[in-house]
Amino acid sequence: MSNKLRALTESCLVLLALLALWWLASHSQWVSKVFLPTPEATAASLAEGLQQGDLWAYTGATLGRMLLGWGLACALGILLGALIGISPAARAWLEPTLEFVRPLPASAIMPLAISVFGLSGNMVLAVVAFGAMWPVLLATVHGFAHVHQRLKEVANALQMGRLAFVFKIGLPNALPDILSGMRLAMTVALIVSVVGEMIASQSGLGQAILLAARAFRASELFAGIVLLGVMGFASNAALALAERHFLKYQRS
Amino acid sequence: MDFWGTTDMPALLHLRPFAFPAVLLAALEWWARTAGANSDALAPPTLAAQAFARALRDGSLLSATAFTLGSAAIGLALASVLALGLGTMLGLSRRAASASFLSVEVLRPIPSVALIPLAMLVYGFGLRMEISVISFACFWPMLVLTQAAVQQVEPRLLEVSMALQLGSWARFVKLVLPAIVPRLFIALRLGVAIALVVAVTVEIAANPNGMGYALMIAQQSLDPALMLAWLFWIGLVGWCTNALALRLQSAVARRMGDLA
Amino acid sequence: MSDPLLSFDRVAITLGGREILSPASLTVARGEFVCVIGPSGCGKTTLLRAAAGFVAPSAGVVSRGGQAVRGPSREVAFVFQDYGRALLPWRTVAANVSLALEAAQVPAGKRPERIAQVLQTVGLSAHAGKFPAQLSGGMQQRVQIARCLAQQPQLMMMDEPFGALDAMTRESLQDELARLVRDEGLTVMFVTHDLEEAIYLGDRVVALRANPTRDKPSLAALIDVDIPRPRSQLETREHPEFLRLRRELYGFLGHH
Numbered sequence: 173m174s175n176k177l178r179a180l181t182e183s184c185l186v187l188l189a190l191l192a193l194w195w196l197a198s199h200s201q202w203v204s205k206v207f208l209p210t211p212e213a214t215a216a217s218l219a220e221g222l223q224q225g226d227l228w229a230y231t232g233a234t235l236g237r238m239l240l241g242w243g244l245a246c247a248l249g250i251l252l253g254a255l256i257g258i259s260p261a262a263r264a265w266l267e268p269t270l271e272f273v274r275p276l277p278a279s280a281i282m283p284l285a286i287s288v289f290g291l292s293g294n295m296v297l298a299v300v301a302f303g304a305m306w307p308v309l310l311a312t313v314h315g316f317a318h319v320h321q322r323l324k325e326v327a328n329a330l331q332m333g334r335l336a337f338v339f340k341i342g343l344p345n346a347l348p349d350i351l352s353g354m355r356l357a358m359t360v361a362l363i364v365s366v367v368g369e370m371i372a373s374q375s376g377l378g379q380a381i382l383l384a385a386r387a388f389r390a391s392e393l394f395a396g397i398v399l400l401g402v403m404g405f406a407s408n409a410a411l412a413l414a415e416r417h418f419l420k421y422q423r424s
Numbered sequence: 425m426d427f428w429g430t431t432d433m434p435a436l437l438h439l440r441p442f443a444f445p446a447v448l449l450a451a452l453e454w455w456a457r458t459a460g461a462n463s464d465a466l467a468p469p470t471l472a473a474q475a476f477a478r479a480l481r482d483g484s485l486l487s488a489t490a491f492t493l494g495s496a497a498i499g500l501a502l503a504s505v506l507a508l509g510l511g512t513m514l515g516l517s518r519r520a521a522s523a524s525f526l527s528v529e530v531l532r533p534i535p536s537v538a539l540i541p542l543a544m545l546v547y548g549f550g551l552r553m554e555i556s557v558i559s560f561a562c563f564w565p566m567l568v569l570t571q572a573a574v575q576q577v578e579p580r581l582l583e584v585s586m587a588l589q590l591g592s593w594a595r596f597v598k599l600v601l602p603a604i605v606p607r608l609f610i611a612l613r614l615g616v617a618i619a620l621v622v623a624v625t626v627e628i629a630a631n632p633n634g635m636g637y638a639l640m641i642a643q644q645s646l647d648p649a650l651m652l653a654w655l656f657w658i659g660l661v662g663w664c665t666n667a668l669a670l671r672l673q674s675a676v677a678r679r680m681g682d683l684a
Numbered sequence: 685m686s687d688p689l690l691s692f693d694r695v696a697i698t699l700g701g702r703e704i705l706s707p708a709s710l711t712v713a714r715g716e717f718v719c720v721i722g723p724s725g726c727g728k729t730t731l732l733r734a735a736a737g738f739v740a741p742s743a744g745v746v747s748r749g750g751q752a753v754r755g756p757s758r759e760v761a762f763v764f765q766d767y768g769r770a771l772l773p774w775r776t777v778a779a780n781v782s783l784a785l786e787a788a789q790v791p792a793g794k795r796p797e798r799i800a801q802v803l804q805t806v807g808l809s810a811h812a813g814k815f816p817a818q819l820s821g822g823m824q825q826r827v828q829i830a831r832c833l834a835q836q837p838q839l840m841m842m843d844e845p846f847g848a849l850d851a852m853t854r855e856s857l858q859d860e861l862a863r864l865v866r867d868e869g870l871t872v873m874f875v876t877h878d879l880e881e882a883i884y885l886g887d888r889v890v891a892l893r894a895n896p897t898r899d900k901p902s903l904a905a906l907i908d909v910d911i912p913r914p915r916s917q918l919e920t921r922e923h924p925e926f927l928r929l930r931r932e933l934y935g936f937l938g939h940h
Contacts, residue, residue, distance in 0.1 A: 182519070183526035190527055207546045268441030269448075275662035277621040279628045280636070283643030283651055287465030322769035329736065329762045330787035330835070340783070344774040359535070366537045367629045378537075385541030393545065397538045404533035421774045421815040 209391035217395040227380075231399055234365050234376040237293070238407070241300025242361040246354055249305040253312025257346065258338055263317055274310060278303020278364045282371060296368030303364045304357040311353025315346025348422075351415045358407050366400065377403075467649035476653035484638065489661060492627065492634035495551055496619040499558025504615060506559075507566035508608070514567075515574025516600070528567070536561030536622055540630050550633065554626045561622040562615045569614065573607035574600060602680065609676040613669040620662055635661070687750065689714045689871050690735055690839060695744035697730050704730050706896035707744055708903040712839075712873060717865060719882035720875045722892035723937055727902055728875045731892070732841045735873060736760045748839070758788055761832030765844040767825040771816045777827050778803065778812040784834040798834060805864060806830045822853035829861070833868065840865075842874045846881070855917050858885060862915065879937055883909055883929050884920060891936035904936050 191211060197203050198210040209217075221227030256262045256270075282299050289295035319342060327337050369378030381396035449469045456468040479485040514521045539557050547553040577600055585595045627636025635658050642651035688711035697705040705727040712718050720728045733739040734746050737756040746753040748760070764770040771780050778799050785795045803809045806826040816824050825845055832840060846854040862885060865872055876882050882889050891905040911925050920926055 179519075179522040179525075182523040186523045187526045187530065207542075265440065265444050269444045272445075272659060272663050275617055275620070275666045276659045277624040277628075277636075277662070279625040280639060280655060280658050282628060283639050284465055284655065287463075287643055287648065287651075320769050322764055322766060323772070325738065325762070325764070326770050326783075327787075328738070329756045329760070330784055331756060331758055332787045336787070340786070341772065344772065347774070363535050363537050363625070366535060367625055370537075370540070370629050381538060381541045385545045388545070390545070393541055397534060397542065400538040401530070401534035404535050405529070408533060422817055424817040 206388055206390060209394050213391035214394040214398065217389075217391040218398060221392070221395055227395065227399065230375065230377045230380045230396075231403070233374070234362075234369065234378060234400075235403060237296060237300060237368070237374075237376065238358075238361045238365045238403075241297050241365065242304050242354075242358055244297075244301040245304035245357055245361065246308050248301070249308025249353070249357070250312050250350060252305075253309040253350075254316055254338070254343070254346070256309075257313040257316025258342060260317075263313065267313070270310060270313065274306060278306075278360055279367050282368065286372070291372040291374075293372075293374050296365065296372055296374055299368055300361050300364045304361040307356035307360060308350065308353040311349045311356070312346060315349030316342050318349075319345050348419055351411075351418060355408065355411045355415070358411055359404070362400075362404055362407065463648060464646050465648055467652055469652070471649040472652040472656065475647070475650040476657065479638075479650065479653065485657065488633070488635045488638045489657070491551075492620070492623050492636070493661070493665075495554040495634065496558060496616075496623040498551075499555040499623070500562050500612075500615050500619040502555065503559040503562035503566055503619075504612065507563050507570050507611075511567045511570025512574050512596075512600070515571040516596075521571065521575070528564070532564045532568075534560075537625060537629065540626055544630055549631055554623060554631050554633070557626050558619050558622045562618050565618065566611045566615050569611035570604070570608065573604040573611070576607075577603045606673075606677045606680050609673040613666070613673045616669040617662075617666055620665055624658060624662075687714075688712055689716075689749060690873070691747045692731075692735075693745045693747065695731075695734060695741045695746055697727065697734060697739060698742040699730065699739075703896065705734075705892075706901040706903075708892075708901065709744075710890060710903065710906065712871060714871055715869055717862075717872045717874065717885060717887045718890060719886035719888070720873065720890045720892065721877065721879055721882045721933065721937060722904075723894050724877075726892040726894040728892050729843050732762075732843055732873055732875050735839070736762050736841050738762075758835050759838040761835045761837035761840045763825075763828055763832055763840065763842040763845045765847050767821070767828045767845075767848070768816070770828050771824060771831075773816050776813050776815055777808060777819070777830075780816070780827055781831045781834050784831045788835065802830045802833045805833060805868075806860070820853075821849050822857060825849065825857065826860075829864075833864075838871060840870050840872045842872060844875055844877065847877065854881075859917065861885070862913075866913070877937070879930060879933055880921065883911075883926055883933070884915060884917075889929070889933060891933055893936070905933070907933065 194208075195211050198205060198208045218227070256266055278299060281302055282295070285295045285299045285302075289298060323341055323345065327341055332340070365376065366378035368374065369376040370382045373379055377396050377400055381393050381400075384390075384392035384396060452466065453468045453470060456463065456466050456471075460466055476485070514524055536557050539560055540553075543553040543556045547556065581599055581603060582595075585599050590598065623634065624636040624639075627634040628640055629636075631637060635654065639651060639654040639658065642648075642654055690712040692708060692710045694707040694709050695705065696703065696707045704725075708731075720731060722728050730739060734741055735748075735753070737746075737753045737760065748757075772783065775783070781799045781802055782795055785798060790798065799812075800809065803812055806829055808823065808826055808830060811819065811823065816827065819827070829845075846857055849857065858881060864870070874882070874885060886909050889905075889907050889909060890903070891907070892902050893900055893904045896902040907929065909925075909929060911920060911923055
């Protein structure tokens with residue numbers, strides 16, 4: 173058996189072992205069924221919820237919020253980041269403030285947003301966009317700010333105009349940073365969407381799992397967690413693929 | 425020649441980082457006292473400063489901050505120990521690493537906030553609930569980084585250890601561990617950032633303790649001055665802890681002859 | 685000599701408070717291949733940069749074609765030593781060459797032909813669609829040279845272009861360069877720390893001193909290389925004139 177195949181099988185076996193552990197723990201009541209539903213119950217809840225449609229609706233709502241907020245965040249973040257990044261003066265005056273906001277949890281803006289938008293979908297969207305914007309903005313600033321001296325000299329020697337420099341050298345040079353910022357922004361968008369739904373009682377997976385926990389419906393809770401995990405995985409994988417495509421020139 | 429038409433004097437240069445925030449605060453002060461006088465969302469920074477002082481005096485500031493920092497620290501410590509242990513094992517054994525790959529990739533993408541309702545179900549509200557969510561959030565990135573750090577120990581060093589016939593425990597303690605320490609502190613710095621953000625998020629979403637909760641309460645009592653004070657304080661605490669973690673990371677990197 | 689293409693008239697350069705180059709005068713005629721050698725810190729790179737207009741002299745005048753140099757110009761092509769950093773990693777070989785044409789606002793229709801021509805001159809026609817990361821060091825340096833040729837420059841400044849390459853690649857690129865320069869009729873200023881390379885390639889060798897003083901100025905020697913062309917790696921390096929020049933110039937590199 174080839175090495176890769178063997179590695180894959182072993183990986184699957186470990187995963188199945190964990191699944192078996194779950195099955196054992198829930199069936200033998202090591203952990204109460206209130207907290208730990210059986211794998212079958214989770215799967216049943218998942219199937220039922222998807223068939224009946226409400227899990228689809230919730231997933232769609234969360235996904236929609238996440239993607240819309242992320243999209244806005246990226247557009248704003250890249251635009252602002254580029255403007256700030258290409259100007260050493262702008263960076264000098266603004267960077268300390270940007271660095272101060274960097275560690276701020278996006279959710280901390282939620283109370284302020286509630287005062288402005290009330291407990292609404294717009295509130296959640298605003299906070300998602302705001303929170304997701306920072307990783308993109310900071311990464312874009314970094315990307316545009318760090319153009320290697322040599323590239324600047326080449327542009328100078330060829331007498332490239334400023335606009336040409338920004339689009340032909342600045343932007344492609346910043347692309348690896350921008351793409352990684354966009355990936356980070358996606359995880360932020362997912363997290364803030366879920367929290368927003370929990371706080372503002374907006375229809376979505378966040379609210380669904382909160383209600384399930386309150387009603388002690390563990391299998392529904394776990395079904396929701398599984399879906400959120402899938403969303404996290406899929407969105408990250410999609411962006412990773414996009415990143416590989418755009419950065420294929422890096423491979424030797 | 426800069427904007428002011430003078431060459432920068434060193435003293436003035438120190439003030440530049442505060443220029444933009446000062447302008448924003450001044451604008452906010454002006455707006456909040458005129459057009460936005462009855463706003464529930466924003467308040468003049470001067471009033472926010474007063475609210476901050478009050479919270480400091482009556483102890484609420486310190487107790488909430490202590491809770492958040494404490495739970496973040498404990499959650500991080502728990503995650504670090506587990507991540508260090510498992511990460512080292514996976515880093516040293518390629519077979520273990522490839523065998524665990526799928527399981528890690530399945531569990532890792534689960535957003536930590538998705539576990540908040542579960543933690544609530546199991547622990548109710550309080551410290552343990554928050555610690556468990558924080559630990560989950562910090563564990564995965566630190567695991568990945570630790571594993572990578574061990575895997576990237578210079579193969580030449582490992583060959584040296586074989587030539588010197590070091591036993592595996594001696595090899596781990598004298599060679600692998602010191603080699604990965606700079607990278608571990610990079611992981612720690614990341615963990616600190618995540619721990620604090622998750623702590624505040626859990627408090628905002630559910631847990632009636634700590635800085636995030638205080639922030640929510642301030643908003644709910646329609647006290648924008650206090651809310652802004654908390655917002656600023658959360659930002660400051662976050663910035664300080666990250667700055668400290670960065671200092672620590674740099675100091676370790678210098679001391680350990682950063683081979684990373 | 686008739687109108688020199690490049691002339692340094694008592695040019696001195698001070699950087700960071702230190703005088704890198706004490707007043708030096710030097711001319712380069714059209715079609716000449718001038719090599720500049722000297723120990724580290726003697727200002728050979730700085731001299732090149734001044735000729736290209738990247739650095740302004742603190743005294744004296746650098747002139748090109750009779751006119752004072754005020755800044756970079758498309759007439760002067762600059763080949764950097766760190767080729768990896770001078771190429772755009774996200775563009776293919778052809779697109780990298782195209783950059784020079786885009787900057788010169790050559791109409792899009794005319795570009796493919798010029799690119800193909802220049803790639804053929806450096807022998808990279810088969811690799812036009814590859815990215816720099818997929819090429820060896822020597823090939824990357826040839827891409828940079830190709831881009832410079834696409835500028836159709838009057839002057840080519842080369843700053844230790846082969847310094848980062850292994851000996852075999854270096855030798856083959858030296859010969860390629862010599863042939864190319866002869867075919868295109870280029871005027872070249874070539875900085876190197878390799879004495880033998882300087883003699884092998886150059887029509888003239890300029891030797892610079894580090895830490896210039898009043899009685900030991902930067903310009904230490906200006907020597908003609910009277911070795912016939914075309915030159916070959918094996919025979920030229922054993923030519924008596926080659927060995928004589930080597931002995932004469934050895935001391936200028938800081939060996940004592």
